[in-house]
Amino acid sequence: MNRQILAILLLSVMTALFGIGIIVPVMPVFAVSLGASGFSLGLIIAAFSISRGILQPIVGSLSDRLGRKGFMVFGLFIYSLVGLFLAEADSVVNLIVIRAFHGVGSAMIVPVAMAYVSDMAPFGQEGRFMGMLNIAIFVGIGGGPLFGGFFSDLWGMASAFYAMAALSCIAMLLVLFKMPVMENKNRRKPPLGLFKAMVSMLSSRRTGGILLARMSTMIIMVPTMAFLPLLMNQWFAASGKQIGAVIACRTLVNALLQTPCGRMADRFDKVTMLRGGCLVISGVICMVPMVANFWWLLALFVLLGVGEAVIWPVLGALATQDGRYYGQGTMMGVFSLAMSTGVFLGAIGAGLSMDRFGLKWSFINIGIIVLALTMIAAWLIRTGHMIEGTEVEAT
Numbered sequence: 001m002n003r004q005i006l007a008i009l010l011l012s013v014m015t016a017l018f019g020i021g022i023i024v025p026v027m028p029v030f031a032v033s034l035g036a037s038g039f040s041l042g043l044i045i046a047a048f049s050i051s052r053g054i055l056q057p058i059v060g061s062l063s064d065r066l067g068r069k070g071f072m073v074f075g076l077f078i079y080s081l082v083g084l085f086l087a088e089a090d091s092v093v094n095l096i097v098i099r100a101f102h103g104v105g106s107a108m109i110v111p112v113a114m115a116y117v118s119d120m121a122p123f124g125q126e127g128r129f130m131g132m133l134n135i136a137i138f139v140g141i142g143g144g145p146l147f148g149g150f151f152s153d154l155w156g157m158a159s160a161f162y163a164m165a166a167l168s169c170i171a172m173l174l175v176l177f178k179m180p181v182m183e184n185k186n187r188r189k190p191p192l193g194l195f196k197a198m199v200s201m202l203s204s205r206r207t208g209g210i211l212l213a214r215m216s217t218m219i220i221m222v223p224t225m226a227f228l229p230l231l232m233n234q235w236f237a238a239s240g241k242q243i244g245a246v247i248a249c250r251t252l253v254n255a256l257l258q259t260p261c262g263r264m265a266d267r268f269d270k271v272t273m274l275r276g277g278c279l280v281i282s283g284v285i286c287m288v289p290m291v292a293n294f295w296w297l298l299a300l301f302v303l304l305g306v307g308e309a310v311i312w313p314v315l316g317a318l319a320t321q322d323g324r325y326y327g328q329g330t331m332m333g334v335f336s337l338a339m340s341t342g343v344f345l346g347a348i349g350a351g352l353s354m355d356r357f358g359l360k361w362s363f364i365n366i367g368i369i370v371l372a373l374t375m376i377a378a379w380l381i382r383t384g385h386m387i388e389g390t391e392v393e394a395t
Contacts, residue, residue, distance in 0.1 A: 006120060006132070008179040012171045013113050014136040016076055019083065019167030021144015021251075025243040026152050026160045028229050036092045038362075042351025045222055046344050047096045051103030053340030060111045060333020061194040068112045068329065069181050075108025076172035083165025087158040103340075110137075111329070111336040118320040118328040124266060130316030131262020138255035145244035145251075153241060194333075197326045201334060206384025210318045211338040213274060213377035217311055218342025219370050220285050222350045223363045224250070224304065231288070231363075232297070242294050246301050253305030254312070262313035270314045271382045277314070278374035280307030285367035289360035321386065 028036075031044055063071055082102045089095050114133065121129035151159040201207040225247065232238035232246065265273060284304040291297045315335075323331030346366060353362040 005116070005179060008174060009113060009116050010132060010136040012072070012076070012175045012179070013109070013133070014140040015174070016079055016109060016168050016171040017137055017140030018144045018147075019079065019140075019164035019171075021141040021248075022148035022151065022160045022163050022167070023083075023086070024141070024145045024225055024247055025148045025229050026157045028227065029152075029233065030089075030157050031092065031095055032230070034090070034092050034095065036095070038354035039351045040092050041227070042222070042347040044092070044095050044099050045347035047100040048103040048106070049340040049344035049347065051100045052106045053103075053337045053344065055104060055107035056111045056336040056340065057194055057198065057330065057333040059107050060115060060329040060331070060336070061197070061327070062329070063112050063115060063333075064327040064329035067181060068116055069175065069179060071108040071112045073172055073176050075105045075112070076168050076175060078102070078105030078108070079168035080165045080172060083161050083163070083168060086164075087161035107336075111332040114316070114319075114332040114336070115323075115329040118323050118332060121320055126317035126320040127262040127265030127270075127313040128259075129262075130320060131258040131265075131313040134258045134262075134312045134316065135255045138251040138258065141251045143248060143252065145247040146241075148244055150241060150244070153239060194330060197330045198334060201322075201326065201331075204322075204384060205380050206386060207322050209377045209380025209382075209384055210315060210322065211335065212380065213278075213311075213374055214315050214319075214335055215338040215342040215345075216370050216373035216377055217278065217281065217308075217315075218339045219346035219349070219366055219373075220281060221343050222346035223285065223288075223366050224301075227350060227354065227362060228288075232294075238294060246294070246298055249298055250301040250305040250308075253302050254309045257306060257309035258313060261309045262317075264310075265313045265317045270318060271378050273310050273314050274381070275375065275378045277307045277310030278371065278378070280304070281311070282367045282371035282374070285370065286364050288363045318381065 027044075028041060031041055036044065059071055078101065082098060082105065085098045085101070086095070089098060114130075117129050117133045118126075147163070148160045151163060201211065228247065229238075229243045232243050261273075281304055284300050284307065287300060288297070291300060319331055319335045320328070326334075349369070350362040350366055353365050357365075
């Protein structure tokens with residue numbers, strides 16, 4: 001039964017995020033065509049992060065009590081509506097509101113899917129199982145931009161939004177009719193309440209370090225996903241296909257390396273791997289403004305994918321271990337909140353930096369900030385202690 005649930009879950013997540021990836025190379029250009037400034041672009045991204053961030057811990061905690069399937073179905077339904085709404089947007093305000101609604105749907109998908117996988121992960125194989133989920137995520141997000149670039153070049157930007165709606169609808173039907181409800185035999189009985197769990201997480205040096213690391217590494221998402229199409233368009237008049245290729249190579253390389261990196265996370269020192277991966281991604285972000293053509297940028301983003309491939313299963317494994325105490329839904333909800341907080345801070349910081357200092361400095365400033373924060377997070381994890389009860393398999 002667990003294999004069936006895992007297979008359907010991963011396929012559904014990949015399909016939904018493929019739809020999301022399709023709009024990545026289109027959104028910033030579409031927003032600018034409606035009159036968005038750098039700060040407005042930041043707000044469009046931040047609106048998604050705020051609504052998602054507020055709801056993720058709540059949804060995660062409720063899924064520990066009420067089950068996970070219903071949340072995923074409703075979240076995918078919202079994704080379908082968002083694709084249709086985006087195609088009809090005619091102002092920056094419309095985009096901000098729609099993206100806030102988009103965040104509501106996201107809050108019901110990603111943390112719940114992570115909790116599903118964490119429930120199924122045996123002790124000592126947390127990195128491997130989270131690596132499988134990450135493959136689905138990155139294949140979806142990485143493959144989507146390739147098709148989004150083609151759709152935009154051939155049929156216009158609206159075609160990418162309609163494709164997102166269709167793929168999200170397919171994923172929703174797959175979960176609704178093909179995925180059975182899984183009983184969570186390993187959850188804490190009763191699970192910690194959300195407020196009590198969050199206080200406990202923040203008072204734990206180890207768990208706090210995990211959340212800080214997740215937040216810090218997500219700050220880079222805004223310049224490398226949302227602002228990159230503008231940089232390529234302004235600096236060497238890149239086509240939609242070139243923009244999609246650069247974004248896709250980063251996430252596809254990440255996906256290809258998830259299995260070996262997930263196994264490494266289960267066998268080797270996680271903090272050392274975290275530090276190494278963070279050095280790579282910070283260095284790449286600082287180097288992006290120094291390249292002058294498509295091929296050098298493509299090579300840098302391949303290297304960025306390698307660095308992220310090391311980080312993702314490590315952090316997922318660490319969060320899964322602590323989730324055995326807090327409740328996997330609650331832990332993954334707060335873990336996802338940390339991700340949304342990082343995207344929000346990156347959106348506002350990169351947007352203001354772009355307006356004040358130019359597009360180039362939005363990359364360099366983010367790279368420096370991410371390096372400093374991740375090194376602090378690694379130190380907190382290293383010097384913290386594993387919560388009592390998480391070092392043995394839940395029964």
